[in-house]
Amino acid sequence: MSTLFKTNRRDFLKMATTATGGLILGFHWNSAEASSMKVLDAAVLPAGDINFNSYLSISSDDVITIFSPNPELGQNIKTSFPMIVAEELDADWKKVKVIQASLDTKKYERQLTGGSGAIPHSWERLRKAGATAKQMLIEAAAKRWNVSPASLKAENSVVMDVAGGRKLTYGELATEASSITIPTDVKLKDKKDFILIGTAVHNVDNLEMITGKPLYGLDFYREGMLFAMIQRPLSFGMKIKSVDATAAKAMNGIVDVVTFKNNVAVVGKSTWQINKARKLLKIEYEKEGNIESTSDHDRIFKELLDSKEATVRRKDGDVDAAFKSAAKVITREYQCPFLSHSPMEPMNFFAHVREDGVELVGPSQTPDLARNEIAKLLNVAPENITLELTRLGGGFGRRLKTDYALEAAELSSLIKAPVKVIWTREDDMSGGSYRPAVRYRFEAALDANGNMIGYKLRGVGINVGNSTREDNFPSGAVDNLLIDSIEHKSPITTGAWRAPITNFLAYAEQAFLDEVAVAAKQDPVQFRLNLLERAKKTPVGAIKYDIDRMKGVIELAAEKSGWGKKKNIHQGFSVYFSHRSYVAQVAEVTMKNGKPMIQKIYAAADCGIVVNLSGAYQQVKGGIVDGMGHALFGNLTFKDGAVEQRNYNSYRLIRMKEVPEVEVHFVNNGIDPTGLGEPALPPTGGAIANAIFKATGKRLYNQPFNKQEEMQGVNLGERM
Amino acid sequence: MATYTLQINGKSLSADVESDTPLLWVLRDHLGLVGTKYGCGIAQCGACTVHLNGSAVRSCSIPVSAIGVGKITTIEGLSEKGDHPVQQAWSEVDVPQCGYCQAGQIMSAAALLTKNPKPTKEQIDTAMNGNICRCGTYHRIHEAITLASSKH
Numbered sequence: 001m002s003t004l005f006k007t008n009r010r011d012f013l014k015m016a017t018t019a020t021g022g023l024i025l026g027f028h029w030n031s032a033e034a035s036s037m038k039v040l041d042a043a044v045l046p047a048g049d050i051n052f053n054s055y056l057s058i059s060s061d062d063v064i065t066i067f068s069p070n071p072e073l074g075q076n077i078k079t080s081f082p083m084i085v086a087e088e089l090d091a092d093w094k095k096v097k098v099i100q101a102s103l104d105t106k107k108y109e110r111q112l113t114g115g116s117g118a119i120p121h122s123w124e125r126l127r128k129a130g131a132t133a134k135q136m137l138i139e140a141a142a143k144r145w146n147v148s149p150a151s152l153k154a155e156n157s158v159v160m161d162v163a164g165g166r167k168l169t170y171g172e173l174a175t176e177a178s179s180i181t182i183p184t185d186v187k188l189k190d191k192k193d194f195i196l197i198g199t200a201v202h203n204v205d206n207l208e209m210i211t212g213k214p215l216y217g218l219d220f221y222r223e224g225m226l227f228a229m230i231q232r233p234l235s236f237g238m239k240i241k242s243v244d245a246t247a248a249k250a251m252n253g254i255v256d257v258v259t260f261k262n263n264v265a266v267v268g269k270s271t272w273q274i275n276k277a278r279k280l281l282k283i284e285y286e287k288e289g290n291i292e293s294t295s296d297h298d299r300i301f302k303e304l305l306d307s308k309e310a311t312v313r314r315k316d317g318d319v320d321a322a323f324k325s326a327a328k329v330i331t332r333e334y335q336c337p338f339l340s341h342s343p344m345e346p347m348n349f350f351a352h353v354r355e356d357g358v359e360l361v362g363p364s365q366t367p368d369l370a371r372n373e374i375a376k377l378l379n380v381a382p383e384n385i386t387l388e389l390t391r392l393g394g395g396f397g398r399r400l401k402t403d404y405a406l407e408a409a410e411l412s413s414l415i416k417a418p419v420k421v422i423w424t425r426e427d428d429m430s431g432g433s434y435r436p437a438v439r440y441r442f443e444a445a446l447d448a449n450g451n452m453i454g455y456k457l458r459g460v461g462i463n464v465g466n467s468t469r470e471d472n473f474p475s476g477a478v479d480n481l482l483i484d485s486i487e488h489k490s491p492i493t494t495g496a497w498r499a500p501i502t503n504f505l506a507y508a509e510q511a512f513l514d515e516v517a518v519a520a521k522q523d524p525v526q527f528r529l530n531l532l533e534r535a536k537k538t539p540v541g542a543i544k545y546d547i548d549r550m551k552g553v554i555e556l557a558a559e560k561s562g563w564g565k566k567k568n569i570h571q572g573f574s575v576y577f578s579h580r581s582y583v584a585q586v587a588e589v590t591m592k593n594g595k596p597m598i599q600k601i602y603a604a605a606d607c608g609i610v611v612n613l614s615g616a617y618q619q620v621k622g623g624i625v626d627g628m629g630h631a632l633f634g635n636l637t638f639k640d641g642a643v644e645q646r647n648y649n650s651y652r653l654i655r656m657k658e659v660p661e662v663e664v665h666f667v668n669n670g671i672d673p674t675g676l677g678e679p680a681l682p683p684t685g686g687a688i689a690n691a692i693f694k695a696t697g698k699r700l701y702n703q704p705f706n707k708q709e710e711m712q713g714v715n716l717g718e719r720m
Numbered sequence: 721m722a723t724y725t726l727q728i729n730g731k732s733l734s735a736d737v738e739s740d741t742p743l744l745w746v747l748r749d750h751l752g753l754v755g756t757k758y759g760c761g762i763a764q765c766g767a768c769t770v771h772l773n774g775s776a777v778r779s780c781s782i783p784v785s786a787i788g789v790g791k792i793t794t795i796e797g798l799s800e801k802g803d804h805p806v807q808q809a810w811s812e813v814d815v816p817q818c819g820y821c822q823a824g825q826i827m828s829a830a831a832l833l834t835k836n837p838k839p840t841k842e843q844i845d846t847a848m849n850g851n852i853c854r855c856g857t858y859h860r861i862h863e864a865i866t867l868a869s870s871k872h
Contacts, residue, residue, distance in 0.1 A: 074818030074855045202814045209819035210810045210826060211802040212755015212795030219754040227749075252721065252738060271758075272738065272745040344759050344767055344820040344854045393757070393820030394854050425760040614814045618857060622817060625856025648764035648852065656858045657845045 056085060056133055062157055062171035064091050067101040069108035070118050071365050072205075073343075073392035073399070074622075075677040076615035077118050079204045081126060083612055084119075087196045088130030088189060091170070092157035098204045103367040103387035113365040113392075114400050114496065116579035116675030119611060123672050131186040139183075140176035141168050191609065191670055200614035205391065215391040217348045217362040218422065225350070226255055226419045228411055229274045231264040231281055232431050235641030237289040237491040240264070247280035257281070258414050265411050271422060289491040291641040294337070294437075297462060300488050301335065301439035304460040310484035313470035316541045317480035319445075322454030326445035330519055334442070334508035336703045338462075338636040339435035340643075340651060341497055345393020346428040349408035352418035357384035358409060359418075363392035365399040373402050374409045396626075397496040401433050426646040434636060435497030436464045438504055442512040445480070450520030452478055452531070459485040459505070463494040467501060472577060473528075473550060474513070476543040477535035492638065498626065499678035502578040504703065507631060510574040510686025515699065524573045524690065525558050545577045549606050552667045556604035557584035560665050569599070572691025574683040580674035581607040582667075585624070587687035588660075589695040595714050596695045598628070598688055600661040603680060608671035620664045620680040627684030629654025632716050635704045658717030692716075724784050728753070729797025739785040744768045746784050747794060755795035755823045759852070766851030769824040769831075770794045776831035778850075795823035798830060806830045809868035817855035825851045829865045838869055 057065045066082040082098045085091075103111060110121055134154050141159040142149040145166060152161055157170045208215055233239065243264055245257035253273030258265045264281055268274040323329060349362035351374075358380055364370050367387045375382040392399060408421040423431060438461040445454030455478040459467030470483040497503060517527035529551065536547045554575050557563070563571060563586060570591075575584035586602040603620050610616045633652035637644045645651035689700045698710040706716050725734045728751070735750035742761075747753040747770075756779055759767030763778035770779045771793040798804045802811075806829045816822045825848070832839060832847040839847065844865050853861065 072818075074816075076817065200814070202811065203816055203819075205819065206811050206814065206816060207802055209816045209822050210795075210807045211798075212753075212823045214754045216757075216820060218758065221749075221752070221754070270737070270741075270745065270749045272741045272749070276738075276740075342854060344757070344765065344818070344852065346758070392818060394818045396854070425762075425765075618814070618817060618860065621859055622856035625858060626854075629856070647762055648760050649762060653852050653854065654856070655850075655852060656848045656862065659856075659858045662859060 056089075056129060058133070058170050058174040060171045060174055062092070062095050062169050063097055064089070064095055064157070064170070065097045065099060068098050069101040069104075069111045071111070071113040071363070071367065071389055071392055071395070071399075072100065073113055073363075073365065073395035075113065075118075075619065076203060076612060077113070079201060080119060080611040080615055081122065082204070083196050083201055084123065084126040085130040087194055088127045089134045090154040090156065090195075091130070093196055093201065095157060100389055100391070102389055103371060105368055111368055113395060114397070116581070116677040116679060119673045120580060120675050127188050128186060131188055132183060133177075135183045135186045136177040136180040137170055137173045139180045140173045144168070144176065197609065197611055198613060201612050202614060216345050216393045217350070217390040218345055218393070220350050220361050220390060220420065222350070222418060224418060226267050226415070226417050227269065227271050227274050228265045228267045228419050228421045229278050229424065229427070230407060230421060231266070231278055231283060232427070233262055233285055234430060235285070235291060236432070236493065237287065237291045237641045238285040239288040241284040241286040244282040247282070248277040251277040251280065256415055258411060260410060260414060263407060265421070267411070267415055267419060275424065292490055292492065293639050293641070294637040297437055297638075301460050304486045304488060305333070305439065305441050305458060307486055310458060310486045311466070312482070312484045313466060313468050314475055314481065314483045314541070316475070316478070319454050319456055319480045319482040322480035323443070323445045323456075325447075326454060327448040328446040328519060330444045330446070330516055332442050332512050332515060332701065333439060334511065334701050335439040336437060336504040337634070338437045338492070338494070338638070339497060339630055339634045340429045340636050341396040341398035341433070341435070342428065342651070342653065343392070343394025343396055343398055346425055347398070347404035347423040347431070348421060349405040350418070350420040351405070351408040351412040353378060353409060353413040353416070357386070360385065360387040360405065360409065361390060362405060362408070363390050363395070363399055364402070364405060365392070365395050365397070366402065370402040370405040373406055377406055378409060378413055396498045397500065398433060401495050403433070425648070429636070429646050429651060430643045432493035433495040434492065435503065436462045436494040438462070438464060438467045440467070440505065440508045442508065444512070444516045446516070446520055450522065452516060452520070454478065454480040456481070457483045457509075460488065461485065462488050462490045462492065464501070467505070469502060469505060471542060471544040473545055474531050476539050476541060477531040479540055481540070491641070499578055499681045502576065502682040503627070503630070504685070506574070506576040506578070506682030507685030507689065507703070510576065510683065511689045511700070514573070514686070514690040514693065523564065525554060525563055528554055528573075528575060546582070549582045549667070549669070550575060550577055552669065553582045553584040553604040553606050556665055556667055557586050557602055560604060560663065561586035561588070561602040570596075570691050570695035572687045572689065572694055574686035574690060576679070576683040576686075578679045578682050579677075581605065581676060581679035583620070583679050583683050585683040585687040587684075587691040589688075589691040591695055596692050596716070597718070598660045598691070598716060600663065601628070601684065601687065602663050602665070604665045604667065605676070605680060606667035606669065607676040607679065608669070608674040610666050610668075611673055616666065616676055617664050619676045621662045623678065623680030624662050624684050625654060625659055627681040628660075628688060629658070631685035631688060631703050632658070632705050635707060654717065724787070726784070726787055726792060727789065728792045729794060735784070737784055740783045743770070743779040743782045743784055743787060743792070747779065753794050753796055757820055757823060759821065759824070764852075765821070766828060767821050767824040769827040769851065771827060771831055774831065774834060776828045795827060798826065804830060805868045805871055806833065806864070809864040809871070813860050813864040813867060815857055815860040815864050817857055821851060821853045825853065825861055829861070829868070833865070833869055839865070
């Protein structure tokens, strides 16, 4: 067995030095200030402590190498980041090579994946990085030809002197460019001149992925490395009382069984051997905290919804007076279960704790956090810890947590050997950090004319500080409003799950507003537009969403879906603002043999400028499939502190047969990119629930939809 | 422990493993063929799909001792340069997001098209229903299979 990962940062730096006379530009990601950029001679690079945050290099044979610092988990950042640099550089995309950077806080900042924030955060600095390098290449050519830089232009990795009929490639100019003083005020392209941005560019890792190359954490192997699986308590709220590992230790290939914290680690020479041995562990547990079941949560939710003690998140006007004077009051409650993140690649991490430092390899959305926590845990200086980022086989927020990296590091320090800790799917589903279960109560007060004069929302979440988004629509459009929340603390671990909070809140809110619109005798689309108009003309309190952008997606979705104009097709509407972007959706349901079937979903998205059209289309489609699958099927329940679903035979994920047609449209408004990894997911559940209501007259108040009484005898995933 | 010699991707490869070791872990831990992925271990997700005598099977649920002289093809052996019609279609349609499940998807699709070169929409749905894609690339998987089928 040999090391399967050949390229790491050090290898690349070596490669750079051996390339003859290339340009290596270190540009500072912390600041978009060109003054902090410096051109480095290739030979200087391996000297170690370089105070720059990323590298764009151009070799003399015209290969342009761009490091991509952020963890790639399917959001396509490894393609779209370099596209932005290449656009302003006017690079020949066919000659661009992209390398995943390891964790390096000296060179990069915000080296994490979460919050749909990478492109919005880096847009400006990536453009400046490309433009600066281009400017230097043009100046180098101008010097050589003794002409004014203004008379030259760059295109497709070539600098051209149009009048003189001369050309030089970037590779030919790279060495000379490296001695040019760094320009401080580079001109960025006019957005209408973009050549690469806005086109459909294929994933840079396609060939590796479709040929099965080692890319993921689980694919990391090293000569002499040990394998480990960890038995964690099956019930939250329990701790280890005693461990008998005699039988497990006697199994073939088992090197050791180590107990630390609440973990019993079986360490051995192969995955299958440790998997077999762990089943022979005899572990007794004892109670440490509350032991909760889903039935307890159902009860707790109802109690807390009526509690007098809630944290007020937003208060406008006088809700009590408004509800007293109302002609009609509508009160509805919505509940969602826990969900597993279930990335297809289960948790895993490689750690080698040595005398002189720590080596970590694996999939993480937050490598910097992982390293800092491991530094603290092992009492090692962070600079003595390296973390090589692999590709992530999905994340969905699970890999924002660092538990699986920490336990690998702790285990390696205990056994003093290199070890890869592997979670089975059962470990993954029972081992914690779930989308929290939440229950909401919405109340609306309508006057005699159907105007919404009062609005109340209370969220009760399990391990969720604030289960609301108090400043989201319709806040600002209602005179009297109260939004508050209550948290129930539980030993069941929870965390951010793709589009945290809004992944369920959006459904509840949009389903509720649909019901209010019907009660107010208004078309659901017009109802929302009227509220937005109201918020624009006479805003109530602070408005933290962009009214025009929200209106834009509502109108585009209505137009593209032929809202209200179709016969025998039942449409449901939903719109949501999350993570800086806006997405409206229309779901279409038809009735066949008396049963509703989801046929099609239209989406109109405003994420500002679309960087990569191919990635963006799929990001929206994938978000909708994700939102639909979990709204219909996702259900993680607890009995005596333990999850009742431990693998895909009982925890249902959406499959190909169940996926409806999806049609995606983008609002092209030229705004700088605002993120797309999450915003397409939240509106889907609401659009579907509202369409089902249109088709059947039945409202769905709980997820998963398929388990609701209203849907008895209906498999919403079934299509004919 | 026993030595098993398997016919994989046109080569004879040997591994010294226990008889109940699933083919998946022989490929990954012992033969360095890591393109075949672990997803669930109970034949529910399809990430570990390989071909056994031309048929798509879940390698997580076949013990090494059951394979005998059967011919195994993994993603690494589907084509020499990644240019199998299904792989080409995958690239042309730009299917992968995180990519983890895609080797299994491709192996299921390739086996389908060998048996049924012109599958209907429903036949594609049925053949691919055992492969989960958590990113939700199902539309593109479908499109790529249709594209590969049109070039047959």
